[in-house]
Amino acid sequence: MRDHEDQKTMVIYLDSVDSTNNYLKDRVTELSHGDAVVAAVQTMGKGRLGRQWESNAGDGLYLSVLMHPSSMEHFTIIPIICGLAVHSAMKLLCGVEIGLKWPNDIILDGRKLGGILCEGRLGRAVCGIGINLNQKSQYFEEKQLPNGISLHMAGVNAPDVKTLAEKIVNELILIYNRLENSGKGEIIAEFKKNCVTLGREVIAHYRDREIRGTAVDINDDGELIVRTDDAEYTVNSGEVKLRIADGAYV
């Protein structure tokens, strides 16, 4: 059993960096579990599936946290823990209840408020968290991202970046300690409670094909179980689209 509760972690603040994830990946052996970096601007912010994460000054939070899981079993649960840490920090600081779309989207009012990109290096996990804070709706219109939303657009006062970053890091460490001390059952159960994917009609990717069905569960490894007309599939990566009222998938 490891306990990091009393461990002092460090948050590094940068004016500009290519990507906060890259910054930590280059320093995994020098930094400790729970150390983090925040940048005011990312010049090459990375999204999931090779996408770009637009990261202009004043628009959002660009945070990466280094985690050093004690086992492979815990490593696979890290993205789930990141989602829960954001959920908890947003509730405590802003009074809003965000949803978690499997695997790694942060949802507010049915739209994407942010995302999580976890990358591995030398047994450590680099957890990148991007949250839209101050963009106006025109920003997402111009970028042709109709599904995007910021706290500002939702009428929520954005906390300052430092307060938000440090709360997320804190929650991440607390939830990670719960994983180490009590196991993953209750962590997965909590994720499922806040997961907007479960019970929905989805399009997901299984091996190299697209499947359509209902998202019915998340297993102990954090994988999504999708039931189609003929079988149940265990989906472990990729993008999942949710069916909305007019029958379209977003």
Ligand code: BTN
């Ligand atoms: C997604 O595609 O939804 C994940 C977006 C993750 C963006 C964050 S911003 C901080 C960290 N640094 C990066 O380059 N990406 C992540």
